[in-house]
Amino acid sequence: QQPVQSPQAVILREGEDAVINCSSSKALYSVHWYRQKHGEAPVFLMILLKGGEQKGHEKISASFNEKKQQSSLYLTASQLSYSGTYFCGTVPANAGGTSYGKLTFGQGTILTVHP
Amino acid sequence: NAGVTQTPKFRILKIGQSMTLQCTQDMNHNYMYWYRQDPGMGLKLIYYSVGAGITDKGEVPNGYNVSRSTTEDFPLRLELAAPSQTSVYFCAILDFRNVKNGYTFGSGTRLTVV
Numbered sequence: 732q733q734p735v736q737s738p739q740a741v742i743l744r745e746g747e748d749a750v751i752n753c754s755s756s757k758a759l760y761s762v763h764w765y766r767q768k769h770g771e772a773p774v775f776l777m778i779l780l781k782g783g784e785q786k787g788h789e790k791i792s793a794s795f796n797e798k799k800q801q802s803s804l805y806l807t808a809s810q811l812s813y814s815g816t817y818f819c820g821t822v823p824a825n826a827g828g829t830s831y832g833k834l835t836f837g838q839g840t841i842l843t844v845h846p
Numbered sequence: 847n848a849g850v851t852q853t854p855k856f857r858i859l860k861i862g863q864s865m866t867l868q869c870t871q872d873m874n875h876n877y878m879y880w881y882r883q884d885p886g887m888g889l890k891l892i893y894y895s896v897g898a899g900i901t902d903k904g905e906v907p908n909g910y911n912v913s914r915s916t917t918e919d920f921p922l923r924l925e926l927a928a929p930s931q932t933s934v935y936f937c938a939i940l941d942f943r944n945v946k947n948g949y950t951f952g953s954g955t956r957l958t959v960v
Binding site for chain 2: 763765772774777818820832834835837838839
C-alpha cells in the first residue's frame, strides 16, 4: 500500500524551514527519501532503517518513528536549490530478506522556495 | 562512469505499436528496476531483476515484458502500446551490498502513445 505524504505542497521563502511527513499503514523496515527537479530523475537523499535513527544531509535531516510508522524530512534554512518534488519510498517490515530493495513511493510533496 | 543510461529519451508511439526501452548500467550492480511515473504522481514498480536471468513482476506489470541476459542490460518491452502507457519510465539500480547508497536512476524515457 502506498505511503501517504503530507503536505501535498509547500511554499517557502529562502531561509524558512519545512517538514514533510511520510506515513504508512504497514510496519516499515526502511524509508528512502528522494528529490526530483522538474524534468529530471529522482536523486537519492538518505535512507533510514528501523531503530528510530535520525540522519542529516547538508541542512536536510530526517527521522523515522517505527511505532508511528512514519518518517519526517526536515529542511532548515531553505535555499532556492531545495525546490523540487520530494518522495519517500518504503520497504515493509515483513519483507524480511525478500524485499530485494523494492520501494513503494508516496505521491510526492512539491516544495517551492522563493527568493 | 556513466552510471545508468536510458534510450531513447523521448518517443511517440501509435496505439498498437511495440517498442523496447533500453537501460544499461556500468556500475556492476545486481539489482535493477523499471518504474513508471504518471504526471503529478509517484513512481510505480513495473518489473525488477536481482541478477542476470532473474526477473519478477512489480506492482503494474501488465502490458510489459523484461529480460536480463547480462548484468549490464535490462530492457523493457512494450507490446501493443495503449494510451494508458503514456508515462515517464525510469530505470534504477541498487547495490545490494550497500543499500545505504540508495537508488541511482537513469535520466528517463518520456513515452507518449497516441
